[in-house]
Amino acid sequence: xxxxxxxxxxxFAFTVSFHIIxxxxxxxxxxxxxxxNGLWLWKKDEVYLELFNFWKTIFALAFGMGxxxxxxxxxxxxxxxxxxxxxxxxxxxxLMGYEVLTAFFLEAGFLGIMLFGLNRVGPGLHxxxxxxxxxxxxxxxxxxxxxxxxxxxxxxxxxxxxGQFVPTDWWTIIFSPSFPYRLVHMVLAxxxxxxxxxxxxxxWHLLENTAYRRSYTMFSMAMxxxxxxxxxxxxAGDLHGLNTLEHQPTKIMAMEGHFQSHPNGAPLILxxxxxxxxxxxxxxxxxxxxxxxxxxxxxxxxxxxxxTVPDELEPPVAVIFWSFRVMVAIGFxxxxxxxxxxxxxxxxxxxxxxWLHRAAVLMGPAGFVAVLCGWVTTEVGRQPYTVYGQLxxxxxxxxxxxxxxxxxxxxxVIVYFLVFGAGTFYILRLMARLPxxxxxxxxxxxxxxxxxxxxxxxxxxxx
Numbered sequence: 001x002x003x004x005x006x007x008x009x010x011x012f013a014f015t016v017s018f019h020i021i022x023x024x025x026x027x028x029x030x031x032x033x034x035x036x037n038g039l040w041l042w043k044k045d046e047v048y049l050e051l052f053n054f055w056k057t058i059f060a061l062a063f064g065m066g067x068x069x070x071x072x073x074x075x076x077x078x079x080x081x082x083x084x085x086x087x088x089x090x091x092x093x094x095l096m097g098y099e100v101l102t103a104f105f106l107e108a109g110f111l112g113i114m115l116f117g118l119n120r121v122g123p124g125l126h127x128x129x130x131x132x133x134x135x136x137x138x139x140x141x142x143x144x145x146x147x148x149x150x151x152x153x154x155x156x157x158x159x160x161x162x163g164q165f166v167p168t169d170w171w172t173i174i175f176s177p178s179f180p181y182r183l184v185h186m187v188l189a190x191x192x193x194x195x196x197x198x199x200x201x202x203x204w205h206l207l208e209n210t211a212y213r214r215s216y217t218m219f220s221m222a223m224x225x226x227x228x229x230x231x232x233x234x235x236a237g238d239l240h241g242l243n244t245l246e247h248q249p250t251k252i253m254a255m256e257g258h259f260q261s262h263p264n265g266a267p268l269i270l271x272x273x274x275x276x277x278x279x280x281x282x283x284x285x286x287x288x289x290x291x292x293x294x295x296x297x298x299x300x301x302x303x304x305x306x307x308t309v310p311d312e313l314e315p316p317v318a319v320i321f322w323s324f325r326v327m328v329a330i331g332f333x334x335x336x337x338x339x340x341x342x343x344x345x346x347x348x349x350x351x352x353x354x355w356l357h358r359a360a361v362l363m364g365p366a367g368f369v370a371v372l373c374g375w376v377t378t379e380v381g382r383q384p385y386t387v388y389g390q391l392x393x394x395x396x397x398x399x400x401x402x403x404x405x406x407x408x409x410x411x412x413v414i415v416y417f418l419v420f421g422a423g424t425f426y427i428l429r430l431m432a433r434l435p436x437x438x439x440x441x442x443x444x445x446x447x448x449x450x451x452x453x454x455x456x457x458x459x460x461x462x463x
Contacts, residue, residue: 002402002406004397004398004401007402007405007406008014008076008326008405009396011076011408011412012073013379014230014416015069015073015076015412016073016255016411016414017375018070018420019066019070019073020371021193021368021371022062022063022068022315023066023067023137023140023141024071024186024193024367025062025065025197026062026066026192026197027137027141027187027190027193027194027195027387028138028190028192028193029058029059029194029198030130030133031134031137031138031191031194031219032133032194032198033055033056033114033133033134034050034130034131034134036048036051036055036132037049037052037126037127038050041124046307047214047395049220051217051427053358054430054434055198056114056115058427058431059079059442060111060115061107061427061430063107063111065420067103068211069420070164071457072412077358078398079398079408080397080398080400080405081346081396081397081398082384082397083395083396083398083399084396084397086164087163087164087165087387087396088165088386088391089164090159090164090166090167091147091166091167091173092147092150092420094167095146095147095150095174097145098143098146099143099144101218102136102139103137103141103143105137106132106136107133107136109132110128110130110132110133111129111133113125113126114126114133116128117453120417123254125273125463131158134284136174137156138187138271140274141187142183142185144431145182145183146173146174146179148378149176149182149183150173150174150179150380151387151388152176152178152247152388153176153177153178153179153247153248153388154175154176154387155169155172155176156168156169156170156171156172156173157341160349161340165377165387166391167266174333176248177243177246177247178240178243178244178248181236181239181243182240183450184240184376185233185347185374187284188232188233188372189367189455191225192225192226192229192334192366192367193367193369193370194367195222195223195225195226195341195367196222196334196337196360196363196366197364197367198219198221198222199219199222199223199360199364200360200363200364200365201218201226201364201431202217202362202435203356203357203360203361204217204431206351206357207354207358208211210256213435215434216351218346219357219360220350220351222360223341223345223350223360224340226337226338227280227338227339227341227342227373230331230334230335230337231259234333234429238294241255241294242295243294243367244294245353247306247388248382248436249312249313250306250309250315251320251377251382253305254315254316254321254381255305255320255321255324255381256269256291256295256303257281257307257317257321258304258305258306258425259274259278259279259280259306260280260306260307261302261304261305261307261308262302262305264302264305265288265289265292265293265298265301265302266291266297266302267287267288267290267362268290268300269281269284269285269286269291270285270286270287270365271283271284272286272324274287274317274318276316276318279303279306281321282284285373313384315383315384316380316383319376320376320380320381321376323373323377323380324377326369326370326373326379328368330366330369331370331452332364334363337359337360337363338357340359341356344356344406376408381443406423
């Protein structure tokens, strides 16, 4: 039988899972639109403006769905997590308010100009508006991650007589120990996610032999982003892991599947089945001492295990163990696609290698899966706390009956799949309708240099 706390957690997990995919996409897409707008002004090539107009409609839809799903989440702080809201309100409340006063107002103020103002305000001001929208998405991510990072590594507070967290140093709160790593990791994840969506759409149309200049241009830009950002993201993820080991060692124990301490070097468990009842990983495939080398930079460095943690303070190991591995596997797959694209670019086959295009289409949604798995690893790994080491989840939920939460959860599942499912379906329809190139414009430019002849590029174009 599910209790109130578990149902409230499931409801928040469900809504945040829907919500996070839209900001992750809109953060990267807003910056991509700013780049397209800038390239159009610089190179005077209409292809960049056409791609801008194509993606801005998709951005508007994703941005709108992100706003709506985010508003729903905030209500849950009052309905399901009233005790958490009361105790952390003096810190979380202002941080969320700053996000509205800075990022949301900035985005809302310039979004209309970006979407509809090119012919009204002129190219220069329109470019400025696009950059402001992109900046707004980054500022929004900054405040949200500042609040979340404080919950992961709480500092700069004191407790008042009512049991509330009250700020003593706002700079310390905002720039908590995990904040820089979490912000960089999330923004890079958003850029990679967007790059592979854009690359997947471009690859799809290259496979369909339509809109070659547009398709190749966005595919080439996406593959540059993948090749550059993927290795940086893996490096940033490693630094984030070292920071987590310092401040949230229990989370690392669960991620690594270390039920037992290893005084003479811990193995890296590649795969296995965590057995939480018996405190072991069954059928483990592992590399001896590699975990110690990665986390402590020494093969024989000792690493504590979950045997040093009371059972009631252990997070759910199986969920964290697998979500972390899926995220890492996708990260290395994205790195592989980026490296493959560099090889094809060097050989002049970036526009004609159909196996690369198929792989890019297949990996189009992979970034979203990685973001969700990263979020699961982060949030489930914080359990059993809402404020790590300070406030237990079991002490944070509202005094409501479990059937009431179950009813609202059921309603959320139905409404979300209908509303956001329809919105996502419409976005996919828009992605499939990339305008076709006029035939004469393909005599020169990136398609010619990529080895596609005009005769090939005319194939499938509009009559």
